[in-house]
Amino acid sequence: MDDFWQNWQPTMRASLCFVRQKGEVLMIRKMRGLGAGKINGPGGRLEEGETALEAAIRETEEEVGVTPLNLSHRGELHFQFVDGLALHCAVFLAEGCLGDPIETEEAIPYWMKPADIPYHDMWADDSYWLPGMLEGKSFKGYFHFDDDRMLSSNVIWY
Numbered sequence: 001m002d003d004f005w006q007n008w009q010p011t012m013r014a015s016l017c018f019v020r021q022k023g024e025v026l027m028i029r030k031m032r033g034l035g036a037g038k039i040n041g042p043g044g045r046l047e048e049g050e051t052a053l054e055a056a057i058r059e060t061e062e063e064v065g066v067t068p069l070n071l072s073h074r075g076e077l078h079f080q081f082v083d084g085l086a087l088h089c090a091v092f093l094a095e096g097c098l099g100d101p102i103e104t105e106e107a108i109p110y111w112m113k114p115a116d117i118p119y120h121d122m123w124a125d126d127s128y129w130l131p132g133m134l135e136g137k138s139f140k141g142y143f144h145f146d147d148d149r150m151l152s153s154n155v156i157w158y
Helices: 052-064 126-134
Strands: 012-021 024-030 043-045 072-081 086-095 107-112 139-146 149-157
Touching: 012 052, 012 126, 024 052, 043 052, 052 086, 052 107, 072 126, 086 126, 126 139, 126 149
Parallel strands: 012 086, 072 139
Antiparallel strands: 012 024, 012 043, 024 107, 072 086, 139 149
8 A cells, every 4th residue: 555545534424325125236227426427326415523434325315215224344545636625435245235226316217237247437446346346345436537537546345
């Protein structure tokens, strides 16, 4: 780990939640905000006083209308953008959910098999950590971006 990441501090904190159920993963097409138009898991910024776990549940409920169940913390994402945004994102995996996903102004939900996840429609870093996370591995990822172009990457598995 280089000195940059040793001393790095986020300017924003967020959570992602991937819901797995019946052999499929709940993915969304994000309709607005950072990453609009891309496929991802439900998630977003932590609100004042909120834990990463609380944010993962709240964002999933707001974005697709389901309550994720049996969440486990699987990873940490560290993003440094050339424009100055420094984003820390906690990643959770849920086993099941209450309710059926609905389309909202924030997201269009899709159930898909892990083999069908469209990495070409996602952030460039996702293919580096999402497959391993879905296989049960835990990780820390460090990524440098210029807008949506990835400049460097490092994933540490544990």
